[in-house]
Amino acid sequence: MTTVDLVVIGGGINGAGIAQCASAAGYSVLLLEKGTVAGQTSANSSKLIHGGLRYLESGQLPLVRKSLAERKALLQLAPSLVNPIPFYIPVYENSRRSSWAIRAGLSLYAMLSDFDALGQFKSVPSVHWSKIKGLKLTGLKALYQYWDAQTDDKLLTEAVIKNARALGAHVIEHAKCTKIEHLQSHCKVHYQVADESQKVEALAVVNAAGPWVNEVLESVSPPIATEPIEWVQGSHLLLDIPANDGILYLESCFDKRVIFVMPWSGQTLIGTTETVLESLSGKPQITSQEVDYLLGIYQHYFSALGDIEALRARVVDSFCGVRVLPKQSGNAFDRPRDTLQKSQPSHPNLLSLYGGKLTTYRTTATEVLDWLEQSIGERQALADFDTLLLE
Numbered sequence: 001m002t003t004v005d006l007v008v009i010g011g012g013i014n015g016a017g018i019a020q021c022a023s024a025a026g027y028s029v030l031l032l033e034k035g036t037v038a039g040q041t042s043a044n045s046s047k048l049i050h051g052g053l054r055y056l057e058s059g060q061l062p063l064v065r066k067s068l069a070e071r072k073a074l075l076q077l078a079p080s081l082v083n084p085i086p087f088y089i090p091v092y093e094n095s096r097r098s099s100w101a102i103r104a105g106l107s108l109y110a111m112l113s114d115f116d117a118l119g120q121f122k123s124v125p126s127v128h129w130s131k132i133k134g135l136k137l138t139g140l141k142a143l144y145q146y147w148d149a150q151t152d153d154k155l156l157t158e159a160v161i162k163n164a165r166a167l168g169a170h171v172i173e174h175a176k177c178t179k180i181e182h183l184q185s186h187c188k189v190h191y192q193v194a195d196e197s198q199k200v201e202a203l204a205v206v207n208a209a210g211p212w213v214n215e216v217l218e219s220v221s222p223p224i225a226t227e228p229i230e231w232v233q234g235s236h237l238l239l240d241i242p243a244n245d246g247i248l249y250l251e252s253c254f255d256k257r258v259i260f261v262m263p264w265s266g267q268t269l270i271g272t273t274e275t276v277l278e279s280l281s282g283k284p285q286i287t288s289q290e291v292d293y294l295l296g297i298y299q300h301y302f303s304a305l306g307d308i309e310a311l312r313a314r315v316v317d318s319f320c321g322v323r324v325l326p327k328q329s330g331n332a333f334d335r336p337r338d339t340l341q342k343s344q345p346s347h348p349n350l351l352s353l354y355g356g357k358l359t360t361y362r363t364t365a366t367e368v369l370d371w372l373e374q375s376i377g378e379r380q381a382l383a384d385f386d387t388l389l390l391e
């Protein structure tokens with residue numbers, strides 16, 4: 001039976017980043033992906049590499065600071081995949097967030113970015129408001145413009161995997177991990193490829209199975225406790241309406257959430273929603289309530305483009321991703337969005353990841369590397385993870 005230093009379960013952005021980081025640090029790595037790389041959450045996000053302005057409202061300042069530092073790093077490391085993009089926040093007479101609150105939030109955002117080049121924001125003079133095509137101008141009191149970045153999440157994840165492979169990681173697609181035996185000094189990982197059962201020995205295992213994190217843990221022997229989680233679906237709609245040149249950050253007219261109206265392949269992408277799922281069976285599908293919610297908010301701000309039915313006729317595509325959030329009372333919008341890493345003294349060679357952001361995949365990978373070094377010792381590094389370019 002083959003033995004490797006690390007088995008990573010899951011070929012989303014987190015598994016990919018961990019495989020890249022661990023390979024650069026000199027570990028032998030096998031990544032198992034039950035479908036295709038970047039086939040799940042990491043291809044169905046809002047595609048933003050951002051600090052997350054709205055997380056300031058729920059007090060997640062460390063996450064925002066970390067994400068802004070990652071935005072800066074990814075703009076340098078992946079210039080063909082991550083691009084700066086202007087964001088616009090319109091403030092109306094009846095907006096829940098006042099002009100003063102937006103200005104204060106953007107000042108704090110700039111401060112948390114250490115005033116980097118994208119930290120600048122401004123109030124757009126009213127003579128330029130009409131440049132946002134179709135935006136309702138009645139009752140508009142102010143329009144703020146700040147910066148974040150946009151990526152193609154699937155291409156980014158594939159680029160990280162490509163880099164991990166170049167550093168020696170072995171990546172197997174259509175390989176489902178079916179069982180993990182946690183022994184005294186190592187783990188035995190069982191997986192299924194094309195109806196064939198395979199086994200590999202690993203000194204350490206990282207469970208980066210995204211929404212399936214607990215399903216993987218349920219296959220561990222001896223049994224291990226799981227974290228209580230909730231699956232929260234986020235849906236997007238693509239409309240064949242020519243895109244604006246930036247992203248609109250819009251307060252929902254139905255609740256206190258924020259949604260984005262974004263350019264995507266020259267068309268208009270709207271997202272996202274928060275719908276709690278009871279199970280993960282099958283491919284997540286946008287619900288009719290989510291369609292009405294997203295179109296309703298769009299119509300509220302862009303009424304000149306027609307009524308809901310006219311907008312419905314312009315929907316050309318939709319996609320959904322599933323967030324893993326800690327099970328808590330209260331609405332999903334305000335729950336922590338940072339990655340939670342769980343290892344248990346009873347199973348010291350196994351680490352599981354819960355939740356997290358596309359933007360912070362590198363910091364997650366670096367934290368996992370610290371755990372790996374402590375668990376199984378260091379290796380002779382092959383490359384400096386912090387300078388690895390992605391293309």
Ligand SMILES: Cc1cc2nc3c(=O)[nH]c(=O)nc-3n(C[C@H](O)[C@H](O)[C@H](O)COP(=O)(O)OP(=O)(O)OC[C@H]3O[C@@H](n4cnc5c(N)ncnc54)[C@H](O)[C@@H]3O)c2cc1C
Pocket residue numbers: 009010011012013014015016032033034035036037038039040041042043044045046047048049050175176177178208209210211212216233234235272320321322323355356357358359360
């Ligand atoms: C709607 C939505 C919008 C978002 N928008 C943003 C955003 O704009 N910016 C941002 O920074 N973050 C965003 N996020 C968060 C970000 O997308 C996720 O944190 C990230 O994609 C999660 O990656 P992952 O690798 O953990 O999971 P996934 O991408 O889901 O990868 C897990 C992989 O594990 C595989 N797997 C599962 N079980 C097994 C098994 N038994 N054996 C082998 N493989 C297995 C799955 O097939 C899957 O490919 C968003 C999330 C959602 C849901």
